[in-house]
Amino acid sequence: MRAILVTLFPATDMGHGGNHRTYQLKYDIQEAIGGGSVTLVSFLEWKAAHKVENRHSGLISSFFQNVRKYIRRKRENPVRLIHDTGFSIMSFSDPNFLRYYEATLCEDELPAVCIIEHIGLAGVIAINRRHGVRTFACPQNIEALDGCSFENSRWALRSAMYDFANEVAVLSSCEERFMISRVESGFCEGLGYASQYYPYRPVGAITRRHEELRKRRCLRKGQSGLLLLLGTAGHKTTREGMLWFLNQCKISGLPDGVKIDVCGSKTDKLLSAGENISGIKIHGCVEQADLDDLLVQADAVLCPQRRGFGALTKLPELACAGIPVIVPRYVLYALDLPPGVHVVQDAWDSWIEVMQNIKEEASSENYKRWYERQQPTLAQAVRRVTEQT
Numbered sequence: 001m002r003a004i005l006v007t008l009f010p011a012t013d014m015g016h017g018g019n020h021r022t023y024q025l026k027y028d029i030q031e032a033i034g035g036g037s038v039t040l041v042s043f044l045e046w047k048a049a050h051k052v053e054n055r056h057s058g059l060i061s062s063f064f065q066n067v068r069k070y071i072r073r074k075r076e077n078p079v080r081l082i083h084d085t086g087f088s089i090m091s092f093s094d095p096n097f098l099r100y101y102e103a104t105l106c107e108d109e110l111p112a113v114c115i116i117e118h119i120g121l122a123g124v125i126a127i128n129r130r131h132g133v134r135t136f137a138c139p140q141n142i143e144a145l146d147g148c149s150f151e152n153s154r155w156a157l158r159s160a161m162y163d164f165a166n167e168v169a170v171l172s173s174c175e176e177r178f179m180i181s182r183v184e185s186g187f188c189e190g191l192g193y194a195s196q197y198y199p200y201r202p203v204g205a206i207t208r209r210h211e212e213l214r215k216r217r218c219l220r221k222g223q224s225g226l227l228l229l230l231g232t233a234g235h236k237t238t239r240e241g242m243l244w245f246l247n248q249c250k251i252s253g254l255p256d257g258v259k260i261d262v263c264g265s266k267t268d269k270l271l272s273a274g275e276n277i278s279g280i281k282i283h284g285c286v287e288q289a290d291l292d293d294l295l296v297q298a299d300a301v302l303c304p305q306r307r308g309f310g311a312l313t314k315l316p317e318l319a320c321a322g323i324p325v326i327v328p329r330y331v332l333y334a335l336d337l338p339p340g341v342h343v344v345q346d347a348w349d350s351w352i353e354v355m356q357n358i359k360e361e362a363s364s365e366n367y368k369r370w371y372e373r374q375q376p377t378l379a380q381a382v383r384r385v386t387e388q389t
Contacts, residue, residue: 001036001386002111003029004133006101008092008118010042013205014288016232016265017313020206021140021180025117025378027203032379033386039111041101043092043121050096077162083155087144087163089170093123102127112389113382119143122170134385137174138198138378141310142184143167146237168193178378181311181334196377199335200313202320209292210320214364216296217322225257227326227355228294229302230314233266237308241328242270245304246277248348254279255356260302261294300324300342300358303331304351311335319367326354336373339366 009015011022022042030038076088101124105111113134116124120143128135144163148156171177171193178198179185188195202210229245231238242262254260259279262270268284271277286294295301301318303325311334318325319338326342337343342358344350 001033001389002039002109003033003036003382003386004039004041004105004111004114005029006041006043006114006116006121006124008043008120010045011040013209017200018140020202020313020317021200022117023206024200024203025115025138028376028379029115029382032376032383036386039104039108041104043094043097043118046097046100047094076166077159079155079159079162083153083159085144085148085156085159085163087160089119089122089163089166091120092118093121098123098127105131105133112386115378115382116174119167119170125170125173135174136176136178136378136381137171138178138180139171139184140180141308142187146309176381178381181309182336183333184309196381197375198377199374200311200316201371201374201376202317206317207320210317213292213295213321213323220296223299224297225259226294226298227258227260227300227302227358228298229260229262229267229304231264231267231303231305233264233270238305239266239270240307241303241305242267244306245302245351246270246280248351249280250277252348252352255352258355261298263291263294295321295323298323300326300355302355303327306330306346315341316371319370322364322367324358326351326358336370338370339363 005026007022007025009018009022011026012019013023026038026040076090105114105127110131111133113136114124114128115136115138117138117140119137119139125135142164144160144167148160168191171188177188177193177195179188179195180198180200182197185195185197229242231242233239233242249260259281262280262282263284263286265285267282271282301314301323303312303314305312306328307330312327312331315325315327315331315335316338319340322340324340324342326344329343329345331337332343342354344354
């Protein structure tokens with residue numbers, strides 16, 4: 001039996017949450033089909049492999065490609081003529097990539113099922129239909145709405161809603177839908193499209209690394225006063241939450257004895273050049289070994305994301321490592337909270353109180369019980385399909 005997984009990100013146990021979710025998908029699908037094979041097709045890996053060819057393509061050819069892309073995007077959402085959200089259901093459906101995908105699809109026995117993990121890969125659905133391959137959608141976000149800002153423009157809202165309608169049309173064209181967040185699963189169900197909640201949980205090498213962190217943390221002596229603010233600042237809603245938190249620190253200061261290290265891609269761009277906040281140290285993107293050392297030292301991790309879709313993959317991983325996490329109540333809606341998560345209200349005083357009284361609660365027993373409650377719904381569906389084929 002064979003399955004094919006079409007993703008934006010490479011499947012790796014290193015990197016950001018998008019990489020980790022893709023790693024989980026591949027791991028779970030492989031377990032579901034046992035001795036079968038999982039073929040992974042990553043758009044970003046394909047793009048990196050073809051960058052030399054793309055660089056030397058002719059200027060005239062590139063010009064006409066850009067014109068076709070512009071026309072397609074405006075036809076897809078006419079409101080973009082007034083407000084362009086930057087979103088498209090064909091964002092990662094480059095014609096050359098689609099030809100590469102179809103060749104990969106047909107290079108061996110046709111797979112029983114194809115799983116797409118980003119709505120911008122919608123171009124593969126027609127190819128699958130042509131070859132009689134089922135398509136399951138397993139997106140990491142409701143992309144059309146994640147990160148949009150509506151407060152300053154009614155046209156921004158209209159454009160986003162047009163994009164959302166396109167996204168729903170793609171989801172509805174797939175045979176089954178598996179969502180990373182309870183919110184998104186319920187959203188689809190409310191629109192009349194059957195959907196299953198497929199939570200993120202650490203697997204394989206990701207689990208082993210965090211279990212090792214737990215062992216190292218057991219050798220700690222007392223509290224360090226160090227808190228970590230982690231996140232990919234290139235993601236809009238993550239950046240907004242981090243900026244809000246840093247601004248509160250600048251205005252009101254930190255509790256006595258508390259210091260905060262900030263780590264993650266593009267976090268070194270959060271503050272203006274030369275700007276400093278007392279008690280805050282910004283690292284930017286750090287090597288995995290250095291991040292692991294900080295996670296061993298830290299009393300807790302801060303995740304001040306206050307809006308957006310998807311789910312915070314850090315929460316299950318930190319619970320696996322036995323590291324407390326502080327999050328706003330908004331996060332409650334997305335997932336079955338793992339142990340060791342401390343929920344605060346929107347007021348800064350609530351953050352201060354929890355930072356001053358943090359306790360370690362994510363025992364290995366509690367984490368194991370939480371893990372066993374998380375149903376690998378995608379794997380179950382893939383197993384059912386492959387057994388029927």
